[in-house]
Amino acid sequence: MINYHPTLAVLTAFAQGDLEDSISLIVASHVQMCEHCQQEVAKLTEAAAEQVFEQDNLEDIEPFKETTSSSLNMALSIEMLDDIMSLDVDGTAEQSNFKEETLTEGLKHLNQHNDSYEDALNQSNIVSQNARIISHKDGELPLPRALNSLNAAPWQGVGKVSRARFQFNDDERRLSLLKIDKGGQIPQHTHTGIEITLLLEGSFEDDMGRYQKGDFIWLDKDHTHSPITQEGCVCLTLVSDSLYFTQGFSKLLNPLGKLIY
Amino acid sequence: MQLSINNFGTDKENSIATQPQLATDLCVCLDLVAQHKDKKAFTELFHFFAPKIKRFGLSKLNSDAMANELVQDTMTLVWKKAHLFHSSKGAATTWVYTLMRNTCFDTLRKIKHKDEISLSDDIWPTDAEEALADEADFKDHLLNEKVLSYVDNLPLAQQSIIKGVYYQELTQEQLAKQLGIPLGTVKSRLRLALSKLKQQMGDKYHD
Known part of the structure; x- marks a missing residue:
């Protein structure tokens, strides 16, 4: 049972394609599980x-009325249409006359389409179940589909905590798999930016609650926590590159901080 | 029977609120494009969608040229992928919206991160079959495209086999593994698909 979800505002922005890319990836990963x-x-x-x-x-939109250059003008429309429809290669160009027969036939096909849709649906479930597998030292797990095109660097670890970072072009945030072994803990910490965690396997708890597979936890600078796990866990994490942790002071005192962020 | 698609987006009296017919008309047009590459139907779709995609593009991409490109790219997808639209799954507008949103998302990635990897299909999967039929691998071959138009008429399960074996050049074993189905199923689907293709192409060439 998944108890922690992205907020409605986040899901709305996700559906509209308005989230940052890296955030879209982790939200999509949750959505696949939920x-x-x-x-x-x-x-x-x-x-x-x-x-x-x-x-x-x-x-009714004024800018469209006023600046003809910003609307889609007729000449350009025609050019585009020709362009796109010239991609037609099966020689059915002469069928441009709408006839009643064509329409009826079209409707018939529409129904047939619906029948074969069941097949297609079954098929696509099979394909999506066939996820990319990533191994860690205690086993392996299927990667969320959203990460299909990304490469992960090899695991690196300190004590019971290890991570594999995804090679992904986002200046502000880092996307990683984070594995905490049985009985492991991350010392109390806070950050200047955001920390999003999606629990892929196992469970952990912190000062605010207990989390299970599929839970999506979005923390910002107002939160301080110290996650601990009894049974071990693997998470997908997205963390903003915090100034605090990149400075020499914390690197020296806290190699873990450097590892995680 | 009088079809009212000629009025798309032009007759304000027939706005969506007062005209439930519109949704059906869009579906019929998409299906005509899917089945017959019907140019009149596509033109209607274009006139309905293009100005709205343009407006969306302007608000997201902040450039007239890029907004036009979004219109062209999105409508090209509508033309090529109409067969992947299923009215049982949702509204035609929702389907076109997802094509537009995904294209726009990948365009923004290119601008912001100089990143050419397109992620939108992984983030919002529409149909796993599409992922298998990576068009980039064969789009430049006219003959392949010709064959492909026949392949596109096959049931999706058979399409994915044909595309895997002939376009991605996977072995039947690899394909079975990739699709998570038994090797025997791959073989039987391949046989079925090939005989159907033969039939279709034969019909065509003997017309």
């Missing part, structure tokens, strides 16, 4: 689509 959020995202996407496409108020 049926509740899948449904939410589906609803929010539908709402976003309605807002963009079904409120027919284009003519």
Whole structure:
């Protein structure tokens, strides 16, 4: 049972493609594990689509009236249409006349389409279950699908804590797998930016609660915590590169800080 | 039967609120594009969607040229992938929205991070079949495209086999592993798909 989810605001921004890339990756990873959020995202996407496409108020928008250059002018439209439809290679160009027959046939196909959709759905479930596997020293686990295109650096560890960083181009945040062995603990810490944790395997607890597989925990600079795990856990973490931890002082005193961040 | 698609986006009286017909019309047009590459239907879709995509693009990308590119890229996907739209799964507008959002997301990545890897399909998976049919691998071959248009008419399960074996050049064993299905299933689907293709192409060439 997943108890901790992204907020509605985060899910809305996710559905609209407005989150930072790295945050989208970790939110997507949670959504893949969480049926509740899948449904939410589906609803929010539908709402976003309605807002963009079904409120027919284009003519009411002043900038479009005034600057013809910013609207899609007729010549460009025609050029684009020709361009796109010239991608047609199967020689059915002459079928441009709408006939009643074509329409009926179209509707018939629409139904057939729906039948084969079940097949396709089953098929795609099979494919998505076939996730990339990543191994760690105590076993292996399937990676969230959102990370399919990313490479992870080898595991590095100090004591019971190890991490594998994803090679991902985000100046502000770092995305890693974090593994804490049985009975491991991370000393009390705080950060100047954000720390997002998605629990992929196992469980841990901190001052605020107990977390299980699939839980999504978003902390900011107002939170201080010291996670501890009885059974061990593997998390996906996204942490802003905190100034505090990059300075010499904390590096010397706290090699763990450097490892995690 | 009179189809009202000619009025897309032009007749304000027929706005979506008063015209539930619109959703059906969009679905019918998409299906005509999927099944027949029907140009009239696509033109209707274009006139409905393009100005709205343009507006969306301007707000996200802040550039007229890039907004136009978004229109072109998104509508190209509609043209090429119409067969992947299923009205049972949701509204046509939602489907086009996801294509547009994903394209826009990857465009922004390119601008902001100079990163060419497209992540949107991993973040918002639409259809796992698409991932298998990586078009980049074969898009420059006219013959392949011709064959592909027939492949696209196959049931999706068979499509993925054909594309895996012939376009990605996977062995049948690799493909079985990748799809998580028994080798025997791969073989039988391949046989079925090939005989269907033969039939279709034969029909075409003997017309």
